[in-house]
Amino acid sequence: MAKIVRLDPLGQETSVTTNDHVLSALLKNELTVLQECGGRGMCATCHIFITEGMEQLSPISRREQRTLGAITTSTITSRLACQCRVLGNGVVVEVPAGMYLGDMNEIESLVGRRADENILHPLDGRILVEKGKLITRSMISQLEVTRSDVVTHLAHSKLV
Structure with missing residues (x-):
């Protein structure tokens, strides 16, 4: 039902x-x-x-x-x-305000623009880019490291 x-x-x-x-x-x-x-x-x-x-x-x-x-x-x-x-x-x-890190190409297309909503870390929910803040190239490298952290975390979790 x-x-x-x-x-x-x-x-x-x-x-x-x-x-x-x-x-x-x-x-x-x-x-x-x-x-x-x-x-x-x-x-x-x-x-x-x-x-x-x-x-x-x-x-x-x-x-x-x-x-x-x-x-x-x-x-x-x-x-x-x-x-x-x-x-x-x-x-x-x-539903929490903000979006979680998705496809890196999606984020790269936003370089030079302001974030429409908070961009959140997929492991701990902290804000990586605040709503209204400029998304820069240096932010992209930080997000790529975050993406790598997620992959590592999930690989480790499969072993546990």
């Missing part, structure tokens, strides 16, 4: 099948979610806040707790969309 999930601040409601991940609701609404770790709960690219209905979601796993513990913007309402399953109605999801 379908459950209704509300996405804020978008003000959209969407239905998901019972026991589907919140990530399904985000993707269904064509929101860009990187899923850097492939939905295994090891990166922060699907970090969300649950403003209502936390009890309508599956419990937090140890892996999700570890990942949330490393995210600098994590709060008691934080979850990873790829890890929490919708069990009942009344879940309200707040």
Whole structure:
């Protein structure tokens, strides 16, 4: 049976099948979610806040707790969309402001322009480029190192 999930601040409601991940609701609404770790709960690219209905979601796993513990913007309402399953109605999801580092070509095309929104680190959620700040070539090299850190982290996580 379908459950209704509300996405804020978008003000959209969407239905998901019972026991589907919140990530399904985000993707269904064509929101860009990187899923850097492939939905295994090891990166922060699907970090969300649950403003209502936390009890309508599956419990937090140890892996999700570890990942949330490393995210600098994590709060008691934080979850990873790829890890929490919708069990009942009344879940309200707040998508964090900002975008996570995606394709390097995408970032390179923005050099010389101001960031439309914060660009966030995919492992810990910290802000790499603040909204309104100029994106420079030196920022590109910092982002490339970050991308390498993510690959290393995920490779190490597969071994654990």
